[in-house]
Amino acid sequence: MGVAITLAQYLAERGVKYDVVEHPHAVTASESAKTSHIPPNRLAKAVVLKGEDGFMLAVLPASAHIQFGRLRKQLGADVDMASEEQIETLFLDCEPGAVPAIGAAYGLKVIVDDSLANEPEIYLEGGDHASLVHISGSAFQKLLADARHARFTESP
Template sequence: MTIAKRLKSHLESQGVSYETVSHPRTATASETAEAAHIPGDRLAKSVAIHLEDGHVLAVVPSSHRVDLSALQGLLDRRLGLASETEVKEIFDDCDVGAAPPVGAAYGVPVVMDESLRGLDRVWFEGGDHRTLVSVAGADFDRLMKEARTGAFGHRT
């Protein structure tokens, strides 16, 4: 099991202990949570958002979807989903759809749903569709300390 080089380097530079969890290849974050036998509200999924002047990474539990209207209201900016080409450029060492939520490793600001703060443990994609990274909740909170938080995820 391997994780994306930039993610691994960032975790190590921040002194974050992590474990990797392998799972069968999945197409959606909800399928990943089920395949890996972890709670969907503890699997952080990333959605790349296009802004007029750049990008932001929206992070919600896998059991939720990003409410673009709520996110637009929170950011007070016009936005839309980033294209696949944009995602490939930002997360150039990751498979499309398997971007980790740690935007600092990629120079992308993060906005995170408040439901992901203060958990005991958090899992997230490691850069491919077969490997999750597991970190203590306190470490995840520290990794996301620069993230703006709000309520913009809605249970699917």
């Protein structure tokens, strides 16, 4: 499948250069990082959240976990993970569990963990379980300029 059409169009419209890194099929972001031989702190994973105001994305390193208490406090709202069925209706051109970390491409608000702020390069799911999108850290920051930035994760 490669890069989801919605994501590819969004990146092209903004003039973002990217590479596609193919890897053996992986189910989780951590597995994708491992099979791609990239540091998991440079793989931005997306977690779809549902709250009173609808859906949004939390973007964090594959090496970290969301601290929901901290996240809810940062947002000032009660949010939980969206169901797989809900996610599938939002990301029609993506395989389940391979959500790109660029929520604006899909009309979603985003909160991004501060731990991704200074990475020189970022990888993210492209919409399937066998490829990653590789962009510069500066391009990633520009793509998420309108996102909310906060610290809401912990590393294992």
